[in-house]
Amino acid sequence: MLCCYWVPSFSLFRTRELSVASQFSSFSFAPNRKISCMDAAGLDSDGREFDTAGEMWREQVGDPSKKTQWYRDGVSYWEGVTATVDGVLGGFANVNEPDISCSEDFLNTLLSERFSADARRQPLVALDCGSGIGRVTKNLLIRYFNEVDLLEPVSHFLETARETLGLGCPTNSDMHKAVNFYCVPLQDFTPDTGRYDVIWIQWCIGHLTDDDFVSFFKRAKDGLKPGGLFVLKENIARSGFVLDNEDRSVTRSDLYFKELFSRCGLHVYKSKDQKGFPEGLFAVKMYALTTEAPKRAPRTKSKIPTKTNRPRTIH
Ligand code: SAH
Numbered sequence: 001m002l003c004c005y006w007v008p009s010f011s012l013f014r015t016r017e018l019s020v021a022s023q024f025s026s027f028s029f030a031p032n033r034k035i036s037c038m039d040a041a042g043l044d045s046d047g048r049e050f051d052t053a054g055e056m057w058r059e060q061v062g063d064p065s066k067k068t069q070w071y072r073d074g075v076s077y078w079e080g081v082t083a084t085v086d087g088v089l090g091g092f093a094n095v096n097e098p099d100i101s102c103s104e105d106f107l108n109t110l111l112s113e114r115f116s117a118d119a120r121r122q123p124l125v126a127l128d129c130g131s132g133i134g135r136v137t138k139n140l141l142i143r144y145f146n147e148v149d150l151l152e153p154v155s156h157f158l159e160t161a162r163e164t165l166g167l168g169c170p171t172n173s174d175m176h177k178a179v180n181f182y183c184v185p186l187q188d189f190t191p192d193t194g195r196y197d198v199i200w201i202q203w204c205i206g207h208l209t210d211d212d213f214v215s216f217f218k219r220a221k222d223g224l225k226p227g228g229l230f231v232l233k234e235n236i237a238r239s240g241f242v243l244d245n246e247d248r249s250v251t252r253s254d255l256y257f258k259e260l261f262s263r264c265g266l267h268v269y270k271s272k273d274q275k276g277f278p279e280g281l282f283a284v285k286m287y288a289l290t291t292e293a294p295k296r297a298p299r300t301k302s303k304i305p306t307k308t309n310r311p312r313t314i315h
Contacts, residue, residue: 038210038259042241053210053241053256060243061209070248071185074207075153077247078132083160088132098276099284100139103233106272106286107144107198114227114269115197123147124197127223129186130204134161137178141200142171148178149195153185187212191223199223202233206249210260217264221291229269230289232257235282251282267293 038053050056061067086093115124123146128137131150141148142165150165152158158181165171165178172178182189187208191199199220205213217230224230235251242251252260261268266289274284 038256040240040253040256042237042243044243045245050243056241056243056250057209060248067209070209071187071207074248075185078154078157083133083156085133085135088135088157092278092281095277095281096135096139099274100136102272102274102276103136103140103202103231103286106231106270106288107140110198110229110231110270110288111144114229125149125195125225126198126200127151127191127196129189129199129201130207131161132157134165134178136200136202137161138165138171141198142176142178145197146175146177149180149182150178151182151184151186151189153183155183158183186216189216190219193222194225196223197225197228199228199230200233201230203235205232205234206244206251207247213260214263217261217266217289221265224291230266231286232289233274233284233286236285237282254285257285257287261287261289264289266291269294 040052042050042053042056044050044056050059061070081087084093085096089095124144125147126137126141126145127149128134128141129151131137131152132154134150137148137150138161148165150158150161152161161178162181163169166181167177185207186201186204208216220230234257237251237253237256239253239255241253241256243249244251258268269288269290271285271287274286277284
């Protein structure tokens with residue numbers, strides 16, 4: 001699902017996504033009901049439409065055996081993929097470079113704004129979630145963090161990551177090293193309390209159901225150091241959601257994500273759009289998420305007379 005796992009039919013797919021997006025302008029909701037983005041319609045990769053995300057989730061994971069099957073299918077899909085950059089990028093190895101470079105700009109901003117020189121005297125620690133073969137760790141995280149842990153449920157991916165990043169590898173030094181390799185899916189993972197400055201989650205959260213998404217982030221908050229943050233980098237649907245029947249993952253819209261963040265008690269500290277990807281792929285966004293609400297600038301009395309541009313109250 002990451003970039004374009006639906007590539008064989010991607011032009012059709014995109015057209016379908018657009019056609020559903022355009023329906024939303026006339027989408028009506030029952031009066032007096034709180035409008036939620038989960039009420040928005042979505043599609044699957046075969047072009048089937050769902051009226052709401054709830055309808056899709058009930059069908060896909062509505063009982064415990066379906067849910068087990070959902071996660072089993074997701075991992076099975078990746079077990080059949082070669083452990084290469086091309087493999088984890090769905091045949092789009094060429095997005096590796098712009099992906100890393102855009103992430104690096106974002107990370108640099110976050111580090112300079114959020115981690116004072118003082119904090120940087122402590123070892124900086126990151127967790128790479130759904131790390132695949134360790135592409136993001138190897139090309140980015142290991143250069144900025146003193147320790148990186150990797151979490152990945154597909155064992156042949158994690159083994160490849162261990163071979164390129166583990167003890168004795170050129171990327172591994174006393175100051176910058178991959179430490180723990182966890183072969184666990186996100187929905188079953190609880191990080192050690194207060195270990196991480198950054199928890200990086202890229203192109204894997206679509207495998208989690210909404211409920212598991214929320215409970216993962218709620219648990220993982222305790223894994224952050226004070227002032228630490230999550231970085232979520234994901235494909236974004238134009239509206240509603242797109243279910244990928246092949247790898248059992250869901251691409252959510254920006255609004256859908258924001259509703260889930262609020263259910264997790266998380267705040268968007270900053271976000272940034274990925275640039276420089278080939279046409280035809282999903283849009284990609286990075287969100288930096290914090291547990292604390294953003295500080296609002298104190299309201300100061302304007303020294304400039306506001307008489308002329310203050311809106312008048314109609315009595
Ligand atoms: N983040 C990596 C890999 C992306 S490919 C990168 O950007 O290079 C998607 C990854 O999500 C695969 O490695 C896949 O095994 C992993 N994945 C699938 N289901 C998962 C789950 N339930 N929890 C965590 N990771 C999962």
